[in-house]
Amino acid sequence: MKKGITAFIALASVSMSLSAYAGQCNKDAIKLQVLGSGGPELYDNRASSGYIIWHNEKARILVDTGPGTSVNFGKVGADYKDLEAILLTHLHVDHSADLPAYVKGAVFTDRIQDLALYGPSGNEIMPATKDFVTRLFGKEGVYPYLSDYLIPYARNYAIEVNQVDINKNSVQTFQLNDEVKLSAIAVEHGPLPAAAWRVDIEGCAITFSGDMSAKRPNLIALAKGSDILVAHHAIPQAAKGRPATALHMIPEQIGHIAKQAGVKQLVLSHRMSPSVGKEQNTLKVIKQQYSGDVRFAEDLDTFDIQ
Numbered sequence: 001m002k003k004g005i006t007a008f009i010a011l012a013s014v015s016m017s018l019s020a021y022a023g024q025c026n027k028d029a030i031k032l033q034v035l036g037s038g039g040p041e042l043y044d045n046r047a048s049s050g051y052i053i054w055h056n057e058k059a060r061i062l063v064d065t066g067p068g069t070s071v072n073f074g075k076v077g078a079d080y081k082d083l084e085a086i087l088l089t090h091l092h093v094d095h096s097a098d099l100p101a102y103v104k105g106a107v108f109t110d111r112i113q114d115l116a117l118y119g120p121s122g123n124e125i126m127p128a129t130k131d132f133v134t135r136l137f138g139k140e141g142v143y144p145y146l147s148d149y150l151i152p153y154a155r156n157y158a159i160e161v162n163q164v165d166i167n168k169n170s171v172q173t174f175q176l177n178d179e180v181k182l183s184a185i186a187v188e189h190g191p192l193p194a195a196a197w198r199v200d201i202e203g204c205a206i207t208f209s210g211d212m213s214a215k216r217p218n219l220i221a222l223a224k225g226s227d228i229l230v231a232h233h234a235i236p237q238a239a240k241g242r243p244a245t246a247l248h249m250i251p252e253q254i255g256h257i258a259k260q261a262g263v264k265q266l267v268l269s270h271r272m273s274p275s276v277g278k279e280q281n282t283l284k285v286i287k288q289q290y291s292g293d294v295r296f297a298e299d300l301d302t303f304d305i306q
């Protein structure tokens, strides 16, 4: 009983502090742009997972680096030297494979600031983000010619890796700088270490579910009061009770989370062949619980804060 009360108080204080950040949102300053609205499929004509948070027309935060997003990063006019952090929700190929493309591509930019990279800790089936980066760019890694980017001052900038502990169920915060607060919480994506991310900037909050099932109820606390929740919508309502729900949320679970978190706008992304074409039904199911604005993401879409 006592433990339950303590847990409730802790959760309430997290929610209050996150909501407080969302209090005085400077709506004109912040935009969300979708670099990739797809999953890992080859023939979906979509880039895989990737999002930019624009602040005063600068690309400040990149969430996920799925295949194709680095091309779209250039297409939308994002400047690599403006990026302050890359947040990875997990390390599946459709969320991380373009990371080497960004790191190598930066050689041809005038970036001089170090770049903070955030991702989940590891487990027995997936390396921790620090190990992932070392296995890619370390001297013994896949691309040893890029190893200088892990050494401070060796090149024009260096990558600093920070990790979210996926064994904790509480919100973990990282104060990126005076203007940007990053928060993450572990979510369930089958056996994969995975995190959902929230970015608080200029009083506005945008939360990214990443890929997740509804098994761990953590996302509600993280997304509380967000201006936008980007929820990954890989499977339709008809998948209810099927094995795919161990990896992804069905629409009724997305609607429940959006309502409980009190988010102002819902953007559905990571759209895949099982869910594409079922938008009407998805919308109907979500609307049974959530009354806010719901949008289906396409590559390069931009979303304003409402």
Ligand SMILES: [Zn+2]
Pocket (backbone or CB within 6 Å): 039, 040, 049, 092, 094, 095, 211, 270
């Ligand atoms: Zn995915």
